[in-house]
């Protein structure tokens with residue numbers, strides 16, 4: 001019934017496979033003897049023990065090196081290209097050095113306030129996060145129960161699915177004027193676009209999760225003759241949870257993408273507006289800084305949800 | 318002895334993409350109280366289908382199924398099922414998995430303390446008191462099956478239905494669990510229907526072995542009475558003439574009379 005698939009799974013699994021997470025250190029030979037009294041007899045060649053424990057350390061270092069080196073190389077390459085690209089006399093883009101200086105100045109006081117349109121980058125990021133949190137929270141409050149209903153009742157799903165299929169591909173920004181019209185203010189209108197873009201993945205993934213509850217578990221519920229409430233709390237909810245979290249992760253990703261664009265249009269305080277403002281001031285290095293900040297915040301949001309999802313993923317046999 | 322399950326002229330047809338599929342036809346079987354019956358047959362012949370019918374998880378397309386003289390309208394805790402793949406809920410500990418059933422069956426008339434006691438007793442019965450706080454993914458396959466059995470037994474069912482409970486286990490674990498199961502059945506005296514494709518297991522455990530013909534449209538081919546005294550000992554039985562005879566009869570049914578269609 002849905003076009004949204006659990007593509008998130010692969011992405012979810014990858015961080016835990018990182019070799020950095022589980023450095024396999026073979027135990028040092030001495031460790032096998034727990035009693036101090038035995039140690040002197042058992043390890044007649046202390047030099048040997050010491051050398052193989054440094055071997056283990058070296059092995060660990062080598063692995064850590066292997067995990068860290070390629071990303072560092074990649075970033076160095078990026079900065080290199082950036083440097084070359086911004087090197088010429090007539091270059092329009094500020095180079096890494098200039099941007100770095102601007103960043104140091106900017107982050108020395110991220111929370112200053114000099115009037116409504118001149119605030120520190122910290123305030124702008126927080127304002128955007130607040131909008132995302134509100135729009136996203138309302139979307140979760142509406143979308144998740146709706147997803148459960150759609151998954152549970154086929155008729156309802158047949159009724160609503162065409163509407164969702166029609167509306168989902170529409171850019172959330174197209175909804176901005178409607179928000180402005182209804183709410184008469186810019187701030188709730190931006191939140192409204194976040195709501196719109198967040199709600200689809202939540203509905204679709206939750207509904208998909210409900211239809212994918214293993215028949216075996218439902219059979220258990222039937223044999224035990226569990227009450228509707230027990231079925232919901234002990235079977236439905238826990239098995240849908242991973243799907244729900246995928247929906248949440250997808251929507252927070254898009255929400256963070258959309259908020260920047262929405263704020264560029266609505267103005268006020270927010271990282272999107274800040275980017276636009278700096279463009280008008282022709283402080284291009286600030287725009288580059290904003291790009292990094294937006295990227296890092298998005299990454300953190302995503303990682304938090306990946307961790308959360310990992311916590312609630314059960315190994316099903 | 319009293320008939321606890323009566324299956325009369327039961328047929329089961331599934332609607333599939335390629336039209337109707339007749340899985341079972343003309344199944345007639347009475348199960349007596351306290352009896353241990355095994356269903357044996359080649360893979361895909363319809364053993365699980367028949368067991369699910371007795372459990373009430375599916376309804377027969379034709380014929381009638383009675384339990385205790387009443388039509389089987391749906392599943393219920395008096396017909397506990399040990400599933401082919403154990404089906405423990407992965408987000409609950411072993412204890413909580415068992416408790417879920419206990420609470421449902423006895424929660425209305427007994428206090429919390431008594432329910433806990435029942436759960437502990439069921440875990441002890443299958444020898445898993447030490448694993449109560451573990452999650453299903455933290456224990457071995459044999460232990461999972463035992464928790465599944467504990468969950469079913471804890472509900473004190475009239476009939477215990479088991480779908481290849483030891484199918485996925487190695488021979489050694491399987492033998493241990495069979496011995497344990499024999500002890501438990503001797504202690505509880507519950508009526509049991511068990512699906513298996515292991516001939517030795519069938520003869521060792523059962524009072525009657527029900528042999529199904531190959532599908533599609535499978536039905537009961539032969540029913541073999543195993544007239545061996547309980548308790549049984551696998552080592553002593555290995556050379557028992559009746560045991561050997563029963564074993565040969567089942568093998569002959571499976572590998573001579575039913576082989577052609579299976580290949």
Ligand SMILES: Nc1ncnc2c1ncn2[C@@H]1O[C@H](COP(=O)(O)OP(=O)(O)OP(=O)(O)O)[C@@H](O)[C@H]1O
Pocket residue numbers: 331332333338340358359360361362363364365366367514532
């Ligand atoms: N829900 C269903 N829809 C369509 N066909 C089904 C359904 N359930 C079972 N079948 C078919 O009925 C036949 C019997 O299946 P069943 O699961 O009872 O076999 P089985 O004897 O338990 O096999 P195994 O030993 O491999 O578990 C099979 O051919 C199977 O494809």
Ligand SMILES: [Mg+2]
Pocket residue numbers: 364365366401480
């Ligand atoms: Mg089966």
